[in-house]
Amino acid sequence: MQNNYIYGDFVSGRVWALKYDENTQTTDNELLFQTNGTYISSFGEDENGELYFLGYADSAKIYKFTSTSTEPEAQMVQGIGEWRSLGSGTNGTVECLVEDLNGNIWVGGAFSQAGNISVNNLALFDNEGNWNNTISGTNGTIFDMAISNEGHLFIAGDFTEVGGISANNIAYYDGLKWYPLDTGTDGPVAKISFNNAGDILYLGGVFTTAGNLTVNNIAKWENGTFQGLADVNTGIVGTNNEIRAMALDESDNLFIGGNFDAAGGVRPIELLRGTDYNGNPWAQVLQVLCRQ
Numbered sequence: 001m002q003n004n005y006i007y008g009d010f011v012s013g014r015v016w017a018l019k020y021d022e023n024t025q026t027t028d029n030e031l032l033f034q035t036n037g038t039y040i041s042s043f044g045e046d047e048n049g050e051l052y053f054l055g056y057a058d059s060a061k062i063y064k065f066t067s068t069s070t071e072p073e074a075q076m077v078q079g080i081g082e083w084r085s086l087g088s089g090t091n092g093t094v095e096c097l098v099e100d101l102n103g104n105i106w107v108g109g110a111f112s113q114a115g116n117i118s119v120n121n122l123a124l125f126d127n128e129g130n131w132n133n134t135i136s137g138t139n140g141t142i143f144d145m146a147i148s149n150e151g152h153l154f155i156a157g158d159f160t161e162v163g164g165i166s167a168n169n170i171a172y173y174d175g176l177k178w179y180p181l182d183t184g185t186d187g188p189v190a191k192i193s194f195n196n197a198g199d200i201l202y203l204g205g206v207f208t209t210a211g212n213l214t215v216n217n218i219a220k221w222e223n224g225t226f227q228g229l230a231d232v233n234t235g236i237v238g239t240n241n242e243i244r245a246m247a248l249d250e251s252d253n254l255f256i257g258g259n260f261d262a263a264g265g266v267r268p269i270e271l272l273r274g275t276d277y278n279g280n281p282w283a284q285v286l287q288v289l290c291r292q
Contacts, residue, residue: 001065006032006051008040015040015053038063040116086125087115098145098153103127106153108142122155122162136163143205144191149198151175156189156203170203181221182211191246193254204243204256217243218256218263231264239263 004017013035019028039056046052051065092111099105105125107114114123115130120137140159147153153173155162162171168184170192187207194201202223203210210219216238221225228237232285241260249256261267 001032001051002049006043008043008053009095010041010056013038013040027068066087080208087129087131090114090123095142095157096144100147100153101151106145108145108155108157110141121157121159136178138162143189146192146194146201146203147198148172148194154192154194154201156192156205158188169205169207182226185210185219190242190244193246193248195248195252196250202246202248202254204246204258217241217258217260218246229264231266234265236265 001017004019006015006017008015008138015032015034017030017032019030020217021027021199030104038061041056041060042054044052044054053063053065055061073275086105086107087124090107090109090111091113093109094107094111095109097105097107104127105234107123107125108121111123112118112120114125114133117123117131117133119133119248120139121142122135124132124135126132137156138155138159139161140157142159143154144152144156152175154170155172158169160166160168162176163173163178165171165178165180167178169187169189170181170184172181173179176246185203185205185207186209188205189203189207190205192201192203198224202218203221206217208214208216210228213219213226213228214237215226215228218238220229221227230237239256239258239260240262242258243256243260244258246254246256256263
């Protein structure tokens, strides 16, 4: 299944493999298997490239993909290791976690307490196993976080202030102070992701402008400025509805997913593939997988 995109249907339990031909920009789709009533909530890959999927609900288990002489099948595997609590946890929802270059875990979401300390939607679980609030948080929910190549903490969400400064939905911390990204966005930022070099930040969510530039739900932050992502063929910027997920592969191709059916004016699409946007267009990889 190497070089295939693996995806599944949460309700039916069907799992497919899709291969994309770069030269012809065509796809070949294959149904791998269907689970016996197990809901598929997520996929994962270990350090050896083995593929797993996660079930859903109280009896959820982790399954490993195996090959047979006939067709692929799912095999239940036991977890290795043990679960441990992070102190007494938080008193609200945790939306995101990220590890910094020093091995500390930053925790973001919608909560006012972490362990036994008061916080504002952001807390640090340090590499010695202690909660601390040495950094001020936000006045709204944090949805996602990322670490730059310089070790700066970037946060995104639905807020207008962080650490006592004005910042509209996105900001970063350099270890000493908080800084806004220009004037931010005019709506919530749901997801952020750095390129492999860690110097270009992509952001997606529900917003029309970023730094007073019309971008339509997706933008990138590079060299201190926001830029929109336009299709080279249509000239249309962004998507026609919200973005809920994004990821970059090892070649810095950007993948996005969400509640939209057009990007750069191209339809019908729910999951799109783009490049680094140096004049290159969006290209369709998958047809509609699931309607939000």
